[in-house]
Each structure stands twice: as structure tokens, then as C-alpha cells.
């Protein structure tokens with residue numbers, strides 16, 4: 031029986047996993063491969079699943095991490111995907127705080143080993159986040175290093191924001207942890223065909239995301255439009271423990287809906303044409319959910 035390939039996508043919150051996934055899926059579909067995606071989100075709702083094309087079978091695992099609390103559910107989902115579909119490959123997009131080794135573990139159980147084979151572990155790194163990693167807590171720093179060391183291909187994003195010296199410094203540090211680096215603008219087709227994962231490098235260190243990290247999520251529903259300037263001001267002054275914010279919101283005086291992406295101090299908007307609930311998912315280390323709720327409510331203005 032032909033085994034279904036698994037490609038695991040890891041990388042810290044907002045480092046570019048979904049963006050890389052979209053590129054991989056385009057390439058896979060162009061090559062007429064039958065693909066499914068398992069998307070894991072630490073929050074109760076998924077924003078990123080809207081990004082996956084309708085031609086791809088999608089399973090969502092929400093409100094937990096496949097590397098710990100949802101390990102069994104990942105296995106069940108993988109088995110149901112391989113039983114019901116003649117798939118060539120399943121992509122697993124992990125939460126930004128997943129410990130790679132435990133995700134690999136969950137994909138290589140006694141039940142799945144006959145039908146699945148890990149083809150690769152791809153990791154994304156945000157170069158600016160890496161540069162300022164000493165401002166993060168030791169557990170988050172440890173997690174960043176783990177995600178890099180257990181991947182067999184790394185994509186370093188946002189290098190263009192760094193000076194030449196900073197770039198060299200970041201690349202040197204990352205290469206010393208894992209020499210299998212690929213920098214942005216890579217030919218996805220070429221790297222997918224050369225991908226080959228070797229399990230021999232795995233060292234089973236234990237790190238439980240649940241107990242080791244104080245990552246919290248908060249989902250905020252928007253009732254009235256925000257004042258755009260105040261919203262941007264709020265994010266400019268956002269606490270450093272708020273790592274990620276994403277979702278759909280509207281702004282006063284503008285009838286459109288916007289897909290908001292905030293990570294590592296950077297804010298981007300894109301017009302959203304679908305009618306989606308107005309809500310923001312906030313992710314951070316020990317974030318004060320109550321305070322965020324109050325602050326976000328204050329940004330609402332009557333039309």
C-alpha cells in the first residue's frame with residue numbers, strides 16, 4: 031500500500047506558516063497531487079482556514095495543541111483522512127507554540143506507521159523576531175530553538191527589514207542551530223521534490239507546551255466599528271507579551287471588512303470580500319484578557 035506523505039509546518043506565532051502553506055498548496059495542486067490539510071489552532075476559532083483553497087480537504091483541530099492535549103485527535107483525523115481519500119500528502123499546520131518533536135511523535139504512532147510517512151518538517155522563522163528574542167521569556171526562547179532544530183528545512187522571512195550586519199548575525203545564529211536553511215523567495219517546486227526527512231536526528235526531549243508555556247488566547251467580538259487611527263495607536267503601544275492578533279474588523283466610515291494581521295509589532299490589512307464574523311483572536315504569553323477586552327471595547331465608535 032502506498033503511504034501518504036506528511037509535511038509538518040512549524041514556526042512561532044505569526045512567522046509565516048500559513049503563507050508558506052498557501053505556496054506549497056498551489057504547487058501541489060499544479061502538480062495534480064491530492065492534498066489534505068490539518069490545521070491546528072490554539073484558540074477556539076480559526077482565522078487561517080479561510081486561506082485554504084476549496085480544492086483541498088481541510089480538517090481543523092481547535093482550542094488546543096496537537097503536540098500535547100490534542101495528540102489523540104490528530105491521530106484520529108489522520109487515520110480518517112487516509113481511510114477515506116487516496117491522498118498523496120497531508121500538510122499539518124501546527125500552532126505557533128507547538129513543540130515539533132511531539133508533533134512528529136503524534137504522526138508516528140503504531141496505528142499510523144503503516145499508512146503514513148513523514149516527508150518533511152518545514153519551519154518558518156521571522157528574522158526580526160529572532161533578532162529581538164532576548165526580550166522574550168526563556169521558555170519561548172527555548173521553544174524557538176526547538177522549532178528550528180527539529181525541522182529539516184527552514185524559511186527565514188522578513189530579512190529585508192534588517193541591516194546587513196543584523197542579517198549576518200541572525201543567519202549565523204540560526205545556521206549554528208540548524209544548517210538546513212532556505213531563505214525566502216525559494217523555488218517551492220524544487221524544494222518539495224527534494225524533501226526527505228530522516229528520523230534518526232530525533233532526540234526525545236520532553237517539553238509540555240501546556241505546563242511549560244503560559245500562552246493564552248482571547249477572542250474578541252467586535253460590535254461596532256473601530257476608529258482606525260486609535261486601533262493603530264493601540265497596537266503601536268501593545269504590550270510585548272501580545273505576540274499575535276488576527277481576524278476581521280470594520281472601521282468607522284468604511285463599509286468594507288478587513289483581514290487584520292498583527293505579529294511582532296507589524297500590522298497589515300487586506301480587504302475581505304467574504305461576509306465573516308467580526309472578531310479578533312489575540313495570542314500572547316500571560317496576556318490579560320480582561321484588560322484587552324476593555325481596551326478593544328474602548329476603540330469602538332458609533333457610526
Ligand SMILES: Nc1nc2c(ncn2[C@@H]2O[C@H](COP(=O)(O)OP(=O)(O)OP(=O)(O)O)[C@@H](O)[C@H]2O)c(=O)[nH]1
Nearest residue numbers: 042043044045046047048049126187188274291298
Ligand atoms: N514581509 C513578509 N511578510 C510575511 C511573510 N510571510 C508572512 N508574512 C506576513 O506575516 C503575517 C503572518 O503570516 P502568517 O502566514 O499568517 O503566519 P502564521 O505563522 O501562519 O501565523 P499563526 O498561524 O497565527 O501562528 C501576515 O500578515 C503575512 O502576510 C514574508 O515572507 N515576508
